[in-house]
Amino acid sequence: xxxxxxxxxxxxxxxxxxxxxxxxxxxxxxxxxxxxxxxxxxxxxxxxxxxxxxxxxxxxxxxxxxxxxxxxxxxxxxxxxxxxxxxxxxxxxxxxxxxxxxxxxxxxxxxxxxx
Amino acid sequence: xxxxxxxxxxxxxxxxxxxxxxxxxxxxxxxxxxxxxxxxxxxxxxxxxxxxxxxxxxxxxxxxxxxxxxxxxxxxxxxxxxxxxxxxxxxxxxxxxxxxxxxxxxxxx
Numbered sequence: 001x002x003x004x005x006x007x008x009x010x011x012x013x014x015x016x017x018x019x020x021x022x023x024x025x026x027x028x029x030x031x032x033x034x035x036x037x038x039x040x041x042x043x044x045x046x047x048x049x050x051x052x053x054x055x056x057x058x059x060x061x062x063x064x065x066x067x068x069x070x071x072x073x074x075x076x077x078x079x080x081x082x083x084x085x086x087x088x089x090x091x092x093x094x095x096x097x098x099x100x101x102x103x104x105x106x107x108x109x110x111x112x113x114x115x
Numbered sequence: 116x117x118x119x120x121x122x123x124x125x126x127x128x129x130x131x132x133x134x135x136x137x138x139x140x141x142x143x144x145x146x147x148x149x150x151x152x153x154x155x156x157x158x159x160x161x162x163x164x165x166x167x168x169x170x171x172x173x174x175x176x177x178x179x180x181x182x183x184x185x186x187x188x189x190x191x192x193x194x195x196x197x198x199x200x201x202x203x204x205x206x207x208x209x210x211x212x213x214x215x216x217x218x219x220x221x222x223x224x
Binding site for chain 2: 006034043044046049091093095103106107108109111
């Protein structure tokens with residue numbers, strides 16, 4: 001149990017365009033999902049906490065107008081990278097927890113390359 | 116600021132040896148402790164979690180927790196080359212998981 005599906009796994013887009021990444025909890029309901037970003041050989045950095053039915057909570061330094069998060073249902077959260085630039089190229093990973101303090105299950109990640 | 120500290124490594128051990136990975140955390144209110152393994156280019160996968168002081172064993176893995184010392188460790192017995200990865204320590208209380216930067220383990224055949 002506790003399967004989290006994320007797609008696309010890999011996307012290449014042109015600078016200035018927007019990219020949407022989906023994160024689904026397949027066998028449980030997740031009122032909260034998390035979005036992380038990881039640059040090569042760097043640690044996971046929490047970008048935002050996605051709350052079902054309400055606004056996301058962004059970490060300091062993360063532009064909420066650039067990284068749009070929508071958590072419209074208990075099984076789906078989306079991250080849209082708007083007006084992408086090459087510096088946004090990174091590995092984006094979502095996660096969710098079946099129960100509090102249980103530990104998070106991660107999606108398989110999305111490798112974004114902006115050219 | 117809640118912090119989780121890990122030695123970045125690389126930690127190199129010969130095949131068959133015990134690998135010992137360590138982690139300290141700053142928030143005394145932390146309640147749950149997790150070890151994730153992350154292969155290069157992949158997302159992390161949960162391998163162990165521990166809530167209570169002491170040892171917890173699962174196959175070749177043993178997690179150890181000492182809340183008084185704010186210290187959690189992961190032992191990998193009979194290390195295999197396939198164990199070569201980055202191991203992330205994560206800690207939570209009533210807030211989202213806080214991750215350490217990870218320790219890179221290299222098991223030499």
